[in-house]
Amino acid sequence: MTKIQTQYNRRSFIKISAAAGGGMLIGFSWLNGCKPNAPEMAEGLPLPEEWYEINGYIKIGDTGLVTIYSPNPEIGQNVRTSMPMIVAEELDVPWDHVVVEQAPLNTGFYQNQFAGGSLSIRLSWNALRMAGATGRRMLLEAAAKEWRVNVADLSASEGVITEINGDRSVTYGEIASKAVGIEVPKEVELKEPKDFKLIGTSQKNVDGKKIVTGEPLFGLDFHREGMKLAMIAHAPAFGMTVGDFNEAEIKAMPGVDDAFVIDTSINEPGMFDEKGFHQLIAIVGDSTWPLMQAKKALRVKWQTTGELESTALHKKRLADALEKGQVQESRRDGNPDAAFRKAAKVIERTYNCPFIAHNTLEPMNFFAHVTADGAELIGPTQTPEALEGSVAKMLNMPIENITVNMTRIGGGFGRRLYVHFGLEAAAISKKIGGPVKLIYTREDDMSQGTYRPTYSSVYKAGLDENNNLIAFSVRGAGLPEGPVFPNRFPAGAVENYSAEKIMAPTNVTTGAWRAPRSNFTAGAEQSFLDEVAELAGKDPIDFRLELFDRAIKDPVGGEYDYDAERYAGVLKMVKEKSNWGTPMPGVHRGVAAYFCHSTYVAEVFDMVMENGNPVIQKVWCAVDCGIVVNPDGAVNMIQGGVVDGIGHAMYSQLTFENGSPREMNFDTYKLIRHSQAPREIEVFFVENEIAPTGLGEPGLPPAMGALANAMYKATGVRYYDQPFMGMERQVLG
């Protein structure tokens, strides 16, 4: 039994009134038409009259209904199901007695309330277990006190406390009122993973019914009586800003209440603050369509303040950076230069990728209501805490006077780590003196991005006369940050190794895009290793396993960033599951493996040619993320990552001319569609008892490499430059 120190300052369960909606945390049932989860989630259990709350995660009703608060933003990674499952496991309640509510931002209580870096489950694993175990222990103590026995004489399971050598039993709902006054234990016991009953079972998305019936869930759906709508216009190019505009004409248009310039710049901006467009034109009215017409009627004297960059310039900057750019980070083992000179075979290849936009399907939006005393913000954010801090700075208001609540989020992928749209909503609300919901058009969204940087990497490998890899180097540049992770594989596995990460400037705003840097580097590196294995005359999986073997038995140089046993483990698993090596006539296979965000993923793509088109018949995935909390939800994440990886490797790009993105909507910016997705994606998980890591990002990076390697087998062509097929051609599923 694992013991864990609790960290709560609250003394006890407290009784909270159901009349007030069930307590302080539930006081924000603000969505128009939002109904309680109870009917579909807890059939047969009546709604409680009294609720008892323990620690901000758990509220137990007198009927046995349990509310579990999900602390983190839900961007589609399904944490609103998996995080409460972890609490319910340790609390030991039947899952169908549980309803899930979104917790508000509460930095005093919850930790790590953000959605990024595939970290939600990994960082909160202990806190969620502790919350459940603490509740269970306090209910046991309440029953022990009531029956005048020791806690050791009782057991708790499935929401019922039973006397081990007696006849008495009581449900959590019945005993909850008696837990008021029981002190929070200093230490609680956690279950052994082998005793998990709920973790490791597939549970459906707790919001599934609401999603398929179109209930208001998203930021764009939020409605508050009396609120205005607003749209913004930013300068049409990076390197430009707002100037005078036809204000009187716009204000006179039907459906327009007001039009003005806002400024969202703040002192000492943080990493999630806007770097490009701080001055914007805001137009306010009552409905969306007239605002869209007003935006079209804007005539603005935009001011040029910086360089107006182009894709041609970006390519030149990357080439220059590779030649003589500023090295940000590097690693060097052995003597790569000497090793390349004496190598029997040397191969060098260059890989490129363009800027890409996140394109969450729900465009940026936020609700804000700023008054003299405070600011209320509601909407889709991956970083509520960063938003709160930046709004406080912009409004020059104490942080305590600001509240942030999170709606369900129509896609994140890193885009909503950035908080400018929340600040813009707050600035507009302050100006008009009332509540407002800001909505971006798709064009606003795609042209005011925090894009994935454009990258270029040169890989070089040297083989000796026995086809052993004796030298490996990578030099990678990016605007404005290089894509190389110097201590990742194959660091530690090659005698002579060099890695250099190089930066070059741009005024195009960039940021974290699903699996930052890995989303390019995995594809480049894994395509390159495929080519090196071919040059060595070795099977691509066996070639990689040889390298991991070296990293395990006789590691080269200082520390490296991966667990070679687990890395090799997913390759071995995908090899076995896919019957790799068994000839399959007409099927062309490519493999890749990558480790990022603490999770290991290997993928095999099976491709066939039909009517001259490459078709992805099946994708096999092997994943090691430690304990799998919700297996079918985990499969969904990996499947989505694979499809996303294929789509962005194949089709998507953002190009620039005179500082403006040429692609502003889905007519020119291509995203993967149904017919291009694989026909089947099967996912296998390594079974172990290691604390769980995340799945939001790791499924994507290897897909780009496995795809390129399968396409080579199918077509005889190596693909070095993303997007592999641009707008013209496609791979079918």
Add this chain to the structure above:
Amino acid sequence: MAKYSLKVNGKSVDVDVDPNTPMLWVLRDHLQLVGTKYGCGIAQCGSCTIHLGNAAVRSCQLPVAVVGSQEITTIEGLSEKGDHPVQQAWLEHDVPQCGYCQAGQIMSAAALLKNNPSPSDADIDAVMDGNICRCGTYVRIKQAIKTAAKTQSA
């Protein structure tokens, strides 16, 4: 501005809007039916798919003035209890990730099955290619459509 009497989800409703206003914004801003989503505004993503009679249409490109007396069905009116075979199949396959596109996907799939009760993979692709899922739930959507087709024909 002009007054229109519309039939939405079996009910008669009156709105007073600019004749060019797309049904998407009539539904969302004037009728508080926000299940129909805005994604691109140029009929490229399918998030705003509704039924006009029996046909799936992109409501962002459907001006209110051309609707006339035709029946409009939105995700909120697809079934009374959220139990249309397509909705049930979506739950069975636990399709959604972020969920934002799914109302549009479901409306496209429901129209497909009404017109073609047992579609082939190619039939599904041809119709569903108009609906983008940014999270990449395409494999599950296809499975769910096949399940719904079986349920409907049973």
